[in-house]
Amino acid sequence: MGFFISIFILSFLIIVHEFGHLFTAKRFGVKVERFSIGFGRKLFSFKKKDTEYLISAIPLGGYVKLAGDSLEEFSGQPYEYLSKPVSRRAMIVFSGPALNYILAFFFFWLVFFLGSPQLSTKVGELISGFGAEKAGILVDDVITRVDGEEVRTFEELQKMIHKKTDIVKLTILRESNYIDLEVDIQKKEIKDLFGKKRLVGLIGIRPKDDELVFLKYGFVESFFLAGNTLFSLTSTVLKAIWAILTWNLSIRESITGPLGIFYITTKAVKFGMRAVLHLIAVLNLSLAIFNILPLPILDGGHLLLLGIEKIKKRRFSPKTEEIINRTGLTLIIILAIFVFYNDLVKFRVLEKVLEFFKIHR
Numbered sequence: 001m002g003f004f005i006s007i008f009i010l011s012f013l014i015i016v017h018e019f020g021h022l023f024t025a026k027r028f029g030v031k032v033e034r035f036s037i038g039f040g041r042k043l044f045s046f047k048k049k050d051t052e053y054l055i056s057a058i059p060l061g062g063y064v065k066l067a068g069d070s071l072e073e074f075s076g077q078p079y080e081y082l083s084k085p086v087s088r089r090a091m092i093v094f095s096g097p098a099l100n101y102i103l104a105f106f107f108f109w110l111v112f113f114l115g116s117p118q119l120s121t122k123v124g125e126l127i128s129g130f131g132a133e134k135a136g137i138l139v140d141d142v143i144t145r146v147d148g149e150e151v152r153t154f155e156e157l158q159k160m161i162h163k164k165t166d167i168v169k170l171t172i173l174r175e176s177n178y179i180d181l182e183v184d185i186q187k188k189e190i191k192d193l194f195g196k197k198r199l200v201g202l203i204g205i206r207p208k209d210d211e212l213v214f215l216k217y218g219f220v221e222s223f224f225l226a227g228n229t230l231f232s233l234t235s236t237v238l239k240a241i242w243a244i245l246t247w248n249l250s251i252r253e254s255i256t257g258p259l260g261i262f263y264i265t266t267k268a269v270k271f272g273m274r275a276v277l278h279l280i281a282v283l284n285l286s287l288a289i290f291n292i293l294p295l296p297i298l299d300g301g302h303l304l305l306l307g308i309e310k311i312k313k314r315r316f317s318p319k320t321e322e323i324i325n326r327t328g329l330t331l332i333i334i335l336a337i338f339v340f341y342n343d344l345v346k347f348r349v350l351e352k353v354l355e356f357f358k359i360h361r
Contacts, residue, residue, distance in 0.1 A: 020099030115214030130204020196303035296328020
């Protein structure tokens with residue numbers, strides 16, 4: 001089930017992205033020759049007006065083929081891509097990631113309205129030598145209050161504990177009974193997501209990663225929470241990219257590909273549709289930001305070249321364009337191989353496959 005939902009989500013992201021290009025291109029009078037979901041051998045296709053719509057064998061991407069989108073094909077017809085001014089070509093390119101970004105906002109809005117999935121405050125693991133273990137907290141205890149203040153999610157709990165410096169009073173729920181415990185805070189220097197060191201308070205617990213709570217909000221409140229979440233996650237992703245570029249964050253720990261998405265989707269499916277919708281929102285956001293990076297082949301690379309063309313007031317030569325595209329394609333292939341290998345290692349795919357064959361031998 002997880003595999004098919006993963007393929008559905010990837011296909012949905014691609015359709016949204018490529019539809020953004022297609023819609024804007026047609027709006028500006030550019031002929032769209034082909035709209036493909038996937039790459040490689042054609043599996044199914046149909047033609048409507050001037051556009052061929054097809055599904056291809058490798059469902060790990062897609063593309064829109066515009067008439068006259070390269071100097072070799074360009075013949076000067078008004079319906080061709082290169083006949084349009086730079087500003088309109090830029091809007092056609094930008095509309096793909098823009099639509100993914102808009103969809104991310106919509107899905108966050110929907111998730112907050114239906115119930116946003118968050119890790120609960122149930123204790124999943126105790127770290128030896130810290131205050132929680134010494135105070136008698138047990139695995140599966142649910143922490144309900146911190147110094148008398150109610151907590152609903154592990155994120156809320158973590159933020160409150162990090163600010164404490166000495167002793168904290170926790171109320172825990174254990175087998176229908178509420179118990180008050182005083183827990184010593186241990187200060188420790190940790191590295192945050194971006195590799196920066198900071199001093200925080202810790203009690204030595206980890207959450208139960210299969211225990212979620214769903215927080216519901218009103219229709220209007222969900223709108224503003226979605227906007228705030230989108231802005232916050234965008235800022236976090238951009239900071240993470242900068243941290244990777246400045247070698248403050250490991251690229252191995254920070255990126256994932258189709259195998260990783262399959263693994264994450266499989267876990268999300270266990271928690272129901274709301275968790276899957278949340279995942280779709282995050283993936284739409286991630287795809288939008290990734291595609292806007294100024295790398296050849298990606299939309300951001302095309303936008304960079306269009307900006308240079310606007311400044312120079314002339315197009316690149318066919319030879320320069322070919323070199324840029326080949327370089328970009330090589331970089332993307334290298335990145336794809338690295339991400340695939342990284343997913344194999346990170347999610348222990350080969351070990352699990354070998355275990356499966358041992359069991360079913």
